[in-house]
Amino acid sequence: MSPQDQHGTRRSQTRSPRHRTARLVAAAGAVALTVSAGLATPLNPAPQRAQAAEGKKTLTVAVAQSVDSLSPFLAVRLLSTSILRLTYEYLTDYDPGDAHPVPGLATSWKPSADKLTWTYTIRSDAKWSDGQKVTAKDAAWTFDKMMTDEAAATANGSFVANFRTVSAPSPTQLVIRLKKPQATMTALDVPIVPEHIWKDVKNFSKFNNDKKFPIVGDGPFVLTDYKADSYVRLKANKDFWRGAPKFDELVFKYYKDQDAAVAALRKGEVSFVAGQPALTPAQASSLKGQKDIQVNEGPGRRFYALATNPGAKARNGQKFGDGDPSLLDQRVRNALFMAVDRKAVIDKVFQGHAVEGQGYIPPRFSTYFWKPSASQDLSYDPAKAAQLLDEAGYKKNADGKRTGKDGKPLNYRVLCHATDPNDKAVGQYLKEWWGKLGIGMTLDCLDNVTDPWLAGKYDLAFDGWSVNPDPDFVLSIHTCGALPAAPKDTGATDNFICDKTYDELYAKQLAEYDSAKRADIVKQMESRLYDLGYMNVMAYPNAVEAYRTDQIKSITTMPKSAGNIYGQDGYWSWWSAVPADSGSSSGGSSTGVIVGVVAGVVVLAAAGVFFAMRRRTTADDRE
Amino acid sequence: MVSDAVTAPVARARRPRTGTAYPRYVAGKAGGAAVSLLAVLVTGFFLFRLIPGDPVKTMTGGRPVSATQLAEYRKEFGLDLPMWEQFTDYCRKALTGDLGTSYQFRAPVIDKITEALPNTLLLTGTAFVLYTALGMFLGTRSAWRHGRLGDKLNTGLALTLYSVPSFWLGLLMIIVFAVGLGPIPGLFPTGGMESGGKEGFAYVGDVAHHLVLPVITLVAVEYGQTLLVTRSALLDEMGSDYLTTARAKGLRDDLVRRRHAVPNALLPTVTLVFVNLGRTVAGVILVETVFSWPGLGGLFYQALSVPDLPLVQGLFLFFASAVIVMNTLADLLYPLLDPRVGR
Numbered sequence: 001m002s003p004q005d006q007h008g009t010r011r012s013q014t015r016s017p018r019h020r021t022a023r024l025v026a027a028a029g030a031v032a033l034t035v036s037a038g039l040a041t042p043l044n045p046a047p048q049r050a051q052a053a054e055g056k057k058t059l060t061v062a063v064a065q066s067v068d069s070l071s072p073f074l075a076v077r078l079l080s081t082s083i084l085r086l087t088y089e090y091l092t093d094y095d096p097g098d099a100h101p102v103p104g105l106a107t108s109w110k111p112s113a114d115k116l117t118w119t120y121t122i123r124s125d126a127k128w129s130d131g132q133k134v135t136a137k138d139a140a141w142t143f144d145k146m147m148t149d150e151a152a153a154t155a156n157g158s159f160v161a162n163f164r165t166v167s168a169p170s171p172t173q174l175v176i177r178l179k180k181p182q183a184t185m186t187a188l189d190v191p192i193v194p195e196h197i198w199k200d201v202k203n204f205s206k207f208n209n210d211k212k213f214p215i216v217g218d219g220p221f222v223l224t225d226y227k228a229d230s231y232v233r234l235k236a237n238k239d240f241w242r243g244a245p246k247f248d249e250l251v252f253k254y255y256k257d258q259d260a261a262v263a264a265l266r267k268g269e270v271s272f273v274a275g276q277p278a279l280t281p282a283q284a285s286s287l288k289g290q291k292d293i294q295v296n297e298g299p300g301r302r303f304y305a306l307a308t309n310p311g312a313k314a315r316n317g318q319k320f321g322d323g324d325p326s327l328l329d330q331r332v333r334n335a336l337f338m339a340v341d342r343k344a345v346i347d348k349v350f351q352g353h354a355v356e357g358q359g360y361i362p363p364r365f366s367t368y369f370w371k372p373s374a375s376q377d378l379s380y381d382p383a384k385a386a387q388l389l390d391e392a393g394y395k396k397n398a399d400g401k402r403t404g405k406d407g408k409p410l411n412y413r414v415l416c417h418a419t420d421p422n423d424k425a426v427g428q429y430l431k432e433w434w435g436k437l438g439i440g441m442t443l444d445c446l447d448n449v450t451d452p453w454l455a456g457k458y459d460l461a462f463d464g465w466s467v468n469p470d471p472d473f474v475l476s477i478h479t480c481g482a483l484p485a486a487p488k489d490t491g492a493t494d495n496f497i498c499d500k501t502y503d504e505l506y507a508k509q510l511a512e513y514d515s516a517k518r519a520d521i522v523k524q525m526e527s528r529l530y531d532l533g534y535m536n537v538m539a540y541p542n543a544v545e546a547y548r549t550d551q552i553k554s555i556t557t558m559p560k561s562a563g564n565i566y567g568q569d570g571y572w573s574w575w576s577a578v579p580a581d582s583g584s585s586s587g588g589s590s591t592g593v594i595v596g597v598v599a600g601v602v603v604l605a606a607a608g609v610f611f612a613m614r615r616r617t618t619a620d621d622r623e
Numbered sequence: 624m625v626s627d628a629v630t631a632p633v634a635r636a637r638r639p640r641t642g643t644a645y646p647r648y649v650a651g652k653a654g655g656a657a658v659s660l661l662a663v664l665v666t667g668f669f670l671f672r673l674i675p676g677d678p679v680k681t682m683t684g685g686r687p688v689s690a691t692q693l694a695e696y697r698k699e700f701g702l703d704l705p706m707w708e709q710f711t712d713y714c715r716k717a718l719t720g721d722l723g724t725s726y727q728f729r730a731p732v733i734d735k736i737t738e739a740l741p742n743t744l745l746l747t748g749t750a751f752v753l754y755t756a757l758g759m760f761l762g763t764r765s766a767w768r769h770g771r772l773g774d775k776l777n778t779g780l781a782l783t784l785y786s787v788p789s790f791w792l793g794l795l796m797i798i799v800f801a802v803g804l805g806p807i808p809g810l811f812p813t814g815g816m817e818s819g820g821k822e823g824f825a826y827v828g829d830v831a832h833h834l835v836l837p838v839i840t841l842v843a844v845e846y847g848q849t850l851l852v853t854r855s856a857l858l859d860e861m862g863s864d865y866l867t868t869a870r871a872k873g874l875r876d877d878l879v880r881r882r883h884a885v886p887n888a889l890l891p892t893v894t895l896v897f898v899n900l901g902r903t904v905a906g907v908i909l910v911e912t913v914f915s916w917p918g919l920g921g922l923f924y925q926a927l928s929v930p931d932l933p934l935v936q937g938l939f940l941f942f943a944s945a946v947i948v949m950n951t952l953a954d955l956l957y958p959l960l961d962p963r964v965g966r
Contacts (some may be wrong), residue, residue, distance in 0.1 A: 066925060069725050150695045229917035231819045255814050256915045260797055263719055264813040289954060313718060351710060419928075438643045490679065533953055 028065040057579040058249040061551065061566075062261035062270040063302035066229055072191035073145070073152040078466075078567055079252065081155075081189075086250070087217035087450050088191035091120055091139065091174075096558045099365065099469035100327055101186035102514075103133065105218075106174070111513055115181040116164075120174040126241045127292040128194045129214060129222045141195040143176070151205035156190045158473075158492075181511040183518055187470035194218075220245050220575040229254050246578045258283065262546075265293065271552055274545040274566030280421075281351035284544045292550040295591065297542050298557055298564035299364040303357060304422070304539045306340070306430075307463035308333050308503075312456025313483065320487040321456020321496075324412060326394060326404050333533030334378055335388035336460075337435045341380045342538050349425045353544050357537035360524040361471055364540075364559065367515070368471050370523040372530055386437055402438040411440035415452060415461035418445040423462040426538070454490060463535070467570050471522055471610040472510065478529065479506050497534050543567075553580040649955060656951040663943040668713050671936050678702065678726065678932045700724065700933070722937035727929050732937035735922060740904065742816055743918035746911070747903035749834060750841035755896055757842065758895025762892075764852065765928065766857035767880050778854065785847030793840045793913035800836055811836045814915035837914040841907060844897070852895050856888040863887075890961055894953055901949030 065079040072084050093104040106120040126134040146159075147151045153160065164177040176185070197216050201207045205557040209215060214235070215223040220235035220242065232252040236245040241361075253270060255261035264270045273279065278300070279287070288295050307324030307601035326332050343358045355363065356361035359370035372378070394402045394410060414430065427443040434441050444458070452458050465474050475482050476482060480498035484491035502525055511522040529535055543564035547555065556576035557563035566572045679696045697703040700723075701712060716723065722732035761781070765774040782791075803809035812818070812833050821829045860866065861884070869879045908920035919938065926934035957964040 066728075069729055074729055206724075206729060208728070225819065227817075227819070227917070228735075229915075229921065230816055233819055251819065253815060253819075254915050254917065256912045256921060257794075257814075259794060260814045260915060263797050263802045267809050267813060269813055448930060463728055 016445050056248040057246070058251060059247040059272070059574065059577055059579070060251045060253050060270045061272045061574075062255045062264055063252045064254070064258065064261070064276055067210075067226070067232065068225070070215070070226065071204070071207055072155065072193055072209075073204050074154050074208065082240055083223065083234070083252070084191045085219070086221040086234060086574060087215060087313075089126065089134075089194060090190060090192065090248055091188055092186050093571075094187075094469045094558075094569040095370050095569065096556055096563075096568070097560045098134070098367070099559070099569060100367075104300075105139065105192055109186060111185065114515060115511065116178045118176045118178070118185050122172045122174055123241060124172055126218050128197075128216050128218050129237060129239075130194075130197075130216045131195065132196060133171070134192075134194070134218050135171035135173065136174040138195045139174045139192045140166045140168035141199070142190065142192050144196075145204070149204055152204065154205065159184070159188050159190055177377050181513070183510050183512060184470050184472045187437070187468070187472070189468070192218075197622050220571050221250055226336060229256075233560040240575075242575070245575050247574075250574055262287065265546060265548065266290065266526055268292075268548060268551070270548075272545065272547040272565065274543070278353065278541060278544040279546065281544075283351055284353065284546070286342050288547045292548050293546055295544065295546045296557065296563055296565055297353065299355065299362065299559075299563070300363060300541045300543045301331050301468075301567070302464050302466050302541055303360065303362055303537045304354070304541055305463045305535050305537045306337070307355065307461045308336075308534050309456060309460065309495065310497055310534050312487075312496045314487045314489070315335075315480070315483045315485050315491070315496070318487050321458075323456060324404070324410070324459045326392075326410060327412075327459060329392050329394040330531075330533055331388045332394065333536075335385040335392070335437070335534060336434065337378050337536040338381050338385040338388070339437050340430065340536070340538060341433065344429065345426055345538050348429070349422055350539060350541060354539040354541040357539045359523075360474070360529050360535065360537060361467055361522075361526060362540040364563070365467060365469060365471065367519050368522045368526075371525040372527070376527070376531065378533075378536075382436060384435070389437065389439075396438045400438050401440065409440055410438075410461040411442060413442050413444050416443055416445040417449055417462060418447045420462070422492040422541075426462070453495070454527060456496060461495065465494070466567075475509070475522065475525060477507055478535070479503050495534065497529075497532070499528065499532060502528050502532075505612070550578075550580050553578040635738050645958060648958060652951055652954045655780065656815060656947050659946060659947045660944060663940060663947070664714060667936050671930075671932055671939070672706075675928070678930075700726070712719045717940060722931035725926075725934040726931045727925075727934070728931075732933050733936060736941055739917060739919045739946065741903065742916060743911070743920065745816075745830070746916055746918060747841070747907060748836055750838045750845065751899060751903050753838065754842040755849055755899070756847040758846040759874065759892060761846070762764045762850040762853025763857060763880065763885055765825055766854040766861065767876075767884075769854075769858060769861075776852065781847030781850045784843045785845075785851075787870045788845060788909070789840060789844045789907065790909040790913050792843060793837070793910055796836045796840050797913070814913075816917055837916055840914075841910055849892065849895060849899075852889070853892045856891045857884060860884050860888045860938070864918055886960075888959065890964075893956065893960060897953030897956075901946035904945040 063079055065077055067080045067083070068077045069075040069080060070083070071309045072088060075081055075084060089105045091104055092101045092104040092109070094100070095102045105122055105126060107123045109118060109120045111118050120136070120139075122134070122139060123134040124133075128134055137388070143160055143163065146157060147153070147163055147166070150157075152471070162179050162182050164179050165175075166177075167175050169175060178185075191406055194216050210226055213224050213226070214278055216221065217237075218240075220237055220240045222237050223232070223233070224235045225233035231254065232495055234250040234252075236248050236250075238244045253264075255264060255270075255273075258273075258275060258279070261270065261273045262279070263289070265273045275283070278294075284295050284297070287293050299508070308327050309321065311319060311325075312321030313319045318503040346352065346354050346356050358372060361368045361370065363369045389402060394404065397403050397409070399409075403409050412434070416425060416427050424443070424445060427441075427445075431441045431443065444452075446452070449461065453461060465477075467474050477492060477494040478497040478499075480500075480503050482491050482493040483496060483498055505528065509525065510517050512518040512521060543566070545564065545566055548564070554577070555565055556572045557565055558570070558572055645696055647817050678700070679693055679702060694703075701709055704712070713723070720733060722736070724730065725732050728735060747892045758781075768774050792904055798804060799807055801809050801811050801813040814833075816833050817826065817829050818833075850902075863884075866879060866884055869883050874883075904919065907918075908924050910916070911918045912918040912924070919941075922934070923938050923942075925931070926938060
């Protein structure tokens with residue numbers, strides 16, 4: 001009896017196994033896709049979106065940083081504050097040429113004779129995106145909220161800490177009274193929000209402004225849609241007082257991996273890519289010379305420095321931390337810096353994409369840029385460094401190691417950011433250079449450097465700050481007042497510097513409303529900082545970014561000549577960007593979808609043919 | 624007759640065990656799971672408090688903050704309370720699904736998780752179904768024809784892909800299939816989950832289009848494990864007498880494999896499937912990063928790099944619970960598949 005006779009009644013089933021396998025796989029796939037697509041919709045509904053009609057000019061910018069909040073009272077990250085800059089107007093803006101204050105929401109401003117009262121004239125031609133007029137009352141309400149509600153002071157509280165009162169005597173007049181003179185009154189980087197919308201917010205520490213779209217604002221763009229870590233979508237504000245942006249839409253799209261973002265630029269899926277904070281030299285050189293791609297390199301706004309632990313202490317005088325005592329000697333600090341070959345750092349580590357460091361403020365801010373005189377200059381001179389160390393009493397022992405007062409060899413712990421390849425590379429050079437001087441070094445690369453830093457448990461650390469057009473903030477972080485009140489507290493200090501002369505100069509510049517005189521005092525502060533040797537600026541890394549010229553015809557850099565595009569002080573780049581004639585929008589994903597679907601069908605057909613052929617070849621086995 | 628006799632093991636395997644043994648077994652496993660969950664709850668609280676440093680200092684590091692603001696933060700996040708009070712508060716809230724507020728996003732942790740979870744499930748879920756099906760299918764075929772060229776090619780390829788770093792493979796996929804290389808056109812998006820601005824079917828199609836490359840990457844890297852486990856489990860069964868008997872009865876090879884050998888070799892694969900299922904919620908940090916997928920893996924990475932204590936703690940609790948629940952489910956399923964278990 002043949003097997004099929006035995007199972008004659010199951011004949012139909014004997015043919016089915018392969019069909020069933022295929023069906024099962026197909027069904028499983030379908031279920032997975034349906035379930036997953038289902039998951040994507042009801043549980044996580046696509047928020048309200050701007051309708052992307054055909055022919056819209058869209059500018060897509062690749063970003064990596066997550067939005068921490070869309071509330072102007074809470075957001076502190078660069079991406080979030082840049083978005084807020086586009087959606088809410090500030091009292092003043094910075095000129096894209098030389099960053100001097102220019103009218104924003106305020107058309108003019110004037111301090112009183114005693115320097116304690118500032119009167120701003122608010123423009124009458126601005127309106128919120130819901131049609132209501134912007135008045136001085138909105139500005140007064142915003143500042144007042146920050147002064148009276150701790151939660152509302154989270155992001156920008158430092159700007160209003162010195163405010164006594166704020167009032168709006170008329171719709172076009174804003175009056176701010178100060179406790180003491182404050183030079184940053186034309187650089188109040190505070191988004192002004194509409195009172196009629198925000199007065200209903202109950203808890204400012206919890207309200208993230210990211211649920212209801214479009215968000216009512218008065219900037220060049222209106223925020224119409226946001227999906228965490230996917231995209232931020234903005235629509236051009238056609239009624240913007242300075243004039244409507246040329247692109248219809250601006251989209252910040254997430255690329256967590258920078259190489260993927262560069263790939264997206266190559267493909268044309270995005271119009272612009274900036275790095276964090278710059279494209280790597282390898283990425284930049286791979287993009288250079290590519291068709292329709294322009295690599296833009298501008299002077300950076302950051303400094304890259306080596307900070308020395310000056311002996312951590314609190315405002316109450318209590319010392320803490322465990323910084324090496326030898327570093328309290330200025331000669332030792334200067335010697336360490338003189339053993340650093342900054343030219344090699346620029347050439348080898350930054351591969352030319354940086355400028356050699358000198359003073360505290362990068363040359364991009366020409367008003368405040370300072371460089372040491374010839375007599376003060378701590379240029380690369382290992383022999384002089386060795387001599388300084390000898391003079392300070394740190395002589396070499398029989399093993400060629402320099403020893404501390406306790407007779408133990410000097411070995412410094414240098415805090416480095418594990419995520420920053422530059423820190424690691426420069427660290428290796430430092431090891432070599434200081435090693436030649438007879439000083440040991442341990443590179444301490446951590447994901448979270450904040451904790452040992454705040455606890456003062458380091459000897460030296462890689463440090464860097466982005467500098468604003470008004471240098472007040474980066475200068476303030478080295479004043480004695482910025483130290484923590486007690487060791488267990490957190491101060492606003494960067495690395496516990498406290499110097500009486502520096503503090504006196506700081507107070508003087510803050511009270512100086514004459515910009516030339518103020519710049520002069522700021523330069524004296526930089527000079528003092530340089531001599532002290534607590535902060536050794538090694539480089540000013542360039543901003544290296546790239547964009548597609550077939551999508552962006554022109555865009556304003558800041559400074560206008562040879563400046564950067566991403567992270568400007570103001571909305572100049574995205575507001576000014578002109579679409580290229582050919583580039584209707586970036587992405588072109590509808591073609592992609594069609595091609596993708598066709599590819600899917602081809603794969604399925606191939607699978608079908610494969611199964612059919614297998615059926616035929618195994619037919620004998622089965623029969 | 625004959626057919627009844629040969630299908631008997633399968634039929635028996637599919638019948639749930641009755642009597643008192645199974646409920647007791649279920650109670651034991653559920654109790655074990657409850658104890659594990661409790662241990663995770665306690666560990667989650669104390670483990671992350673061992674991280675040196677003050678969370679408020681970390682949170683505000685680098686920003687000018689007044690002493691009153693600092694005190695406000697401590698109060699807001701309950702850090703001013705004694706440790707035991709923080710612990711009881713944490714346990715009470717965790718049991719009601721409140722995992723605290725994220726420091727960096729100032730949003731409830733549970734909201735951040737529910738926001739990213741569907742995205743992760745979409746990616747890992749689709750990949751899971753595909754790599755499990757593919758791994759089992761190819762593993763069975765490989766074992767059945769072990770030693771032949773097909774088996775060697777199959778296991779060789781699986782081992783190679785299994786050893787490939789997913790990040791590297793992902794980048795390669797982007798270069799070849801998203802940007803396009805040589806004659807291959809760029810067919811798929813370079814990253815993200817959607818283009819935005821699409822509704823209805825266009826939206827579903829758009830998401831599916833974005834899903835292709837990350838899913839292929841995950842399937843390529845993961846299917847090998849299922850293949851190898853299935854293959855080796857089946858190879859153990861291959862010499863068994865009952866298979867010889869089945870063949871001797873003249874049953875088709877295909878039927879012997881599917882109806883007799885595979886069900887009996889299924890246990891290790893089921894374990895793996897459930898372990899993988901538990902892992903699907905944890906997301907896949909590297910693949911999510913390279914394809915900019917807005918899922919839990921990326922969220923976990925962000926939480927750790929701050930560190931955002933409530934978010935890290937919440938995610939830890941969530942991931943650990945998912946694995947415990949899935950393992951318990953696998954335990955509960957074993958006696959149904961193999962009556963010898965739990966006897």
